[in-house]
Amino acid sequence: MNEEPLLATGKRRFAPWLIEPMMRNRGIYMKVAVAAALINIFALVSALFTMTVYDRIVPNDGAASLVGLSIGLVFVIIFDFVLRLLRVYFVDVAGANIDHDVGETLFAKLLALRLDHRRGSTGALTGLMRELETLRDFFASVTLTALIDVPFIFVTLTVIAMLGGVLVFLPLAMIPVVILSGILTTPALDRMSSRSLGDGLLKQTVLVETIGSLETVKAIGAGPMLSGRWQKALISHSESSLGQRLISSIPMTVANSASTIAYCGIIIVGVGLLRSNEITTGALLACSILCGRALAPLAQIATLLSRLSATRVAYRQINALMDAPSEGPQGDALHPGVLRGQIELRNVGFRYPGSPEKALEQVNLTIAPGERVGFLGRVGSGKSTLARLVLGLYEPEDGVVMIDGIDVRQYDPNELRRLIGAGMQDNVLIAGTVRQNICLDRAVVDQDEMIRATEISGTHRFMGPITNGYDLRLTDRGDGLSGGQRQSIAIARALAGRPQILIFDEPSSSMDAQTEAELITRLHPEVQGRTLMLITHRTSLLALVDRIVVLDKGRIVADGPRDAVLQKLTRGKAA
Incomplete structure (x- = not known):
């Protein structure tokens, strides 16, 4: 800035x-x-x-x-x-x-x-x-x-x-x-x-x-x-x-x-x-x-x-x-061309404005390039807050959030987010066509790439047969579509352009079990070799990750291989 x-x-x-x-x-x-x-x-x-x-x-x-x-x-x-x-x-x-x-x-x-x-x-x-x-x-x-x-x-x-x-x-x-x-x-x-x-x-x-x-x-x-x-x-x-x-x-x-x-x-x-x-x-x-x-x-x-x-x-x-302060550094910002996908949080603490308690406290976490990590925890444990900090939507109160060894505050926010595919929990769609919602006027997302992303997300299944499918104009926030359809379009938007880092927050919360199972099957080869942060309450989605981090009251309480953490959680519930 x-x-x-x-x-x-x-x-x-x-x-x-x-x-x-x-x-x-x-x-x-x-x-x-x-x-x-x-x-x-x-x-x-x-x-x-x-x-x-x-x-x-x-x-x-x-x-x-x-x-x-x-x-x-x-x-x-x-x-x-x-x-x-x-x-x-x-x-x-x-x-x-x-x-x-x-x-x-x-x-x-x-x-x-x-x-x-x-x-x-x-x-x-x-x-x-x-x-x-x-x-x-x-x-x-x-x-x-x-x-x-x-x-x-x-x-x-x-x-x-x-x-x-x-x-x-x-x-x-x-x-x-x-x-x-x-x-x-x-x-x-x-x-x-x-x-x-x-x-x-x-x-x-x-x-x-x-x-x-x-x-x-x-x-x-x-x-x-x-x-x-x-x-x-x-x-x-x-x-x-x-x-x-x-x-x-x-x-x-x-x-x-x-x-x-x-x-x-x-x-x-x-x-x-x-x-x-x-x-x-x-x-x-x-x-x-x-x-x-x-x-x-x-x-x-x-x-x-x-x-x-x-x-x-x-x-x-x-x-x-x-x-009011703007995002990004006060001087010249870094404009990354590509990202390797390494994510690191060091002693991160964060409190939402006006909140009496911290959403995150003393969080230390390292995600290697290409590693797929699932985040579990109760409501309000800080999972979505982690995603917001990695995207640079908020700045940590304490500590530092880094991507590829560089503080995210040094990057140009728009350039950084262009290289990250994010499907947030709200699934807000913009007034305009389905095509515009997926492509977002990005040069790297042409028609073929859009179709590829929609086939993976399942959007092509309900938009392809319609005469004016991808040119169908949506009203504010995608009213008129079901929650699952909005989620599907949001996932396609995140996948389009093949970003190296993917962040999904409850990507299938509005989908039925069969649709979710088909989505997992199509996503599995897509996320290979990419850094994935998957926030979910559904254990079925954990098939996409090989590591699980469990949060509680803003702190990491468990971190390890998927199967080992799941077994530990199962024994804890049984006890």
Whole structure:
């Protein structure tokens, strides 16, 4: 994993995952800035046109001059229209580029996230990914437009001062009022934004949990309980969102009222100046038009301040995810081409996050290349934990886990797992075709290799006769298939590509005795010469191994040849 970019002072740069994509689009932003500048300049033209008509054209009956001015105004309006479209287009292009880059970075970070540092449920994480859009919109579009328009407030005020003199003080006095209203509401808005985000993530959690296990929810009658949670989450989120909207509307309402006050003030004061001949009618009208233009960006600032709180909360949440440790070494990772298959654990201890007891403690184990080892033990004895540590899904709390004499933490996790065939206990399938679930876009797994693996696992027996067999699209987690069919596909996925190391965790738990016996017959020649870690409670599967390791309460209590260990276990039960 690359180290995070640092400034010359040694301090970490602010959100490089967001700032760097924005910097790569600075050329587009320059075009947006130029377009915005011209739009603000053209906005002065309509006021100056009005002043010229009332002060020059009307008194002198200059119809020809009016035609000329009108033609010029038409060109200005056309250019203004085109520039506004271009500004929207450029902002959207930059936003889409940033959305792609940041979204890709965030998804890669999610895949590389160490499981022992994962925080929150699946629903909370998916909801957090949605907050990326809030962050991107603030930094990529809303903020940019407001920042470009703000300096032209003073340009417009300067023109008002040139035309109307003291009239400029009326809109000028409204600026601090709007800014102050935004500043004063910020603390309350921060609290409501944080609460609203938390309530939204909770609602997302209930929704994802229910949809993801809808069949189970129906079967066990958990609907009323989850409905209660959903109703509670809805009420809480609606209350916090209502409070957030009400508070955020205060600065915008103040900005609109300030604009009205300034406009009416210019008319009232301007009439007095007009009577004393200090300004002309055209100047008064121009100043009233420019007043609205000068204060329009203040509404954007008010909106910006109201969105700043939500953005700040979203940034803290996403940045916490980006700052979480990633899998693999901090420097350059090792990229193994092949594995010999030696596995060694030295004084390994491990505790799951939040667990009061260790899942493994002082485990020492060596598996030679090509050795086939079965792991037995009660539920919770640490068998599956061993498999997770060998795969690098978790890092040991104590000791070291090595493959081919190298700490697994030095390997690139993706490259390491590409060389290991793993069939885990959950047998989760990915939405897509059966072919995609088995091949996983791996170049080494072509059609012939896929068919070979499915014939061994038994998948070909029920997929081969179907017209669109391997192109059959599966829903999330393989719903619609039986547990045995899902297991069969998972085994084929592990075998495809002929990996030197195979890890199977309860590979036949959902299969009947006959299907399991046929699977063992086909697997026996396949596992010869490969390193095999077989976790099971079924003694029939032990025909595939020549050594057994027994675990109890996270410790190895027996280790030896298969037949000797089985005889010892049988005598222990008899006693």
